[in-house]
Amino acid sequence: MSFFTDPEVLLGTKLLEIVYILIGLVSFNTGIKNALDEKNPSRLGTAIFWCSLGIVLAFGRWIPPIINGILIIVMTIPAILNKVKSGEQDEPTEKEMAQAYNEIGMKIFIPALAMGVSAIIFAIFTDLGALVGVSFGVLIAMVILRIYSERNSLKVFLDDSERFLSLVGPLSMLPMLLASLGAIFTEAGVGEVIAQIVGNIIPEGNVNIGIVVYALGMMLFTMIMGNAFAAITVMTVGIGGPFVLKYGANPALVGMLALTCGYCGTLLTPMAANFNIVPVAILDMEDEMGVIKNQVIPSLFLIVFQIAYMIMFK
Template sequence: MGFFTSADFTIGQKILEVLYIIMGLMAIYTGVKNARDEENPSRLGTAVFWCAMGVVIGFGRWIPPMANGILIVIMTLPAIFKKVKIGKVDAPNTEYTKAMSDKLNMKIFIPALSIGVFAIIFALQPNYGALVGVGVGVFVAVVLLIIFNKDNKPKVFLQDSERLLSTVGPLSMLPMLLASLGAIFTAGGVGDVIAEMVGKVIPKGNVTVGIIVFAVGMAVFTMIMGNAFAAITVMTVGIGAPFVLAYGADPVVIGMLALTCGYCGTLCTPMAANFNIVPVAMLDMKDRMGVIKNQVVLAGIFLVFQICYMIIFK
């Protein structure tokens, strides 16, 4: 309880930790449910994966780093050997979902919209942040869904959460691992290595060329890492700071647009599993790269536009 009573942490950090605990418990529930599900062809592997992930997400702050690392390795083993499977699915039938769709009509979008609204509200509040707002928005959405339909009992949300996690499967661990990879690369000095390599190519003082290399590098590195937030630290240290910002470019404009250049890379990579692979699984698409193929051209157009914007308004 020391963390929650300490004055060293903001109330936003404490609320966020509560949300992580809830998510961790949800993952553990997914593991326990699948362990007891006789229809699951790989009960043990599925249970190990979800329970290990749940412990790391929910209680990682209070677990020694070595223990966290061991749990993460254990978590990856069932995924590597394809032993994480979907068991019995508790989904409403087509007739019921059609009846609810006709009844709610456009109101069905209000709960989803509330998540975005609360994310913005909390992002504008000191000591909170957008992630806390997303968590609060989810609970508001749950309340709204209960008001809209009395059939929405707590058990329904529990079952649907488990069903979504099971559908996504091992891909759900990628954002967490890729974000950690960005911190490891930065601490390991990858940015300095990139700066040394790029310094041999970019003419010193040519901000325009520096912007182009920075923007394209952000997109490419994001494609490799699957996460623009993980890429921007490394690329800013390696290219943005020494070859663009050091010559007087506006850090607000450059930083904001460099991140969106990274998002162009997000549209083109299977490493961004939550954007490009999860929809394929949920929609049962036959082409695993179908989402990416429909985004590549737009990503290229956006990248060119953002590079031009950075050069003009630098």
């Protein structure tokens, strides 16, 4: 309890830790439920994966780093061996879904909108941060859904959380792992290496060519990393800073658009699992690359527009 009573720890950090504890408990619930599910073909592996993840998320702050590392390694073993499966799912029938739609209609989008609005309000008007805002928005969404129907009990929310996590499986960890990889790349000096390589290609002082290479680098590196937030640190250190910002380009404009250039890469890579692979699993699509194929043309149009915009208004 010393962490929560420490006056030097910001309130936002304390609240965020509570959120991680709750997320960890949800993951642990997923592991226990699958362990008890006799229809799950890989009960043990599934339980090990989700329970290990739950322990790290909920209590990682207080567990020695070596233990956290061991738990993460243990967690990856069933995922590597393809032993994380989904068990029996109590999914609503088409009739039940049609009935629910007739009762709620387009109001179903209000809970989702509440989460986004809450995140914006917390980010702009408080010091607690957008992540705390999203979490508060989830609570608001739960209340709204409860108002819609008394059938939406806490058990329903837990069961649907387990169903969604089981459906996505280990892919749910990919965004976090890729973001960590970006930090590792930055610490390892990958940005400096890229700067040395690019320095032999870009004419010194040519900001326009620097912008083109920076934007395309963000797109390509995001395709590799699967995460624009992981890519922008490395690309800004390696290209954006020394070849664009150094010569007077507007850092707010260039930085904002560089991130959206990375999002163009997000549209084109299976590494962005939460965008391009998870929908395939949820919708039972036959073509695993179906989402990406439909995003190729928009992505190319966007990258060209954003490069032109940066050059014009830099």
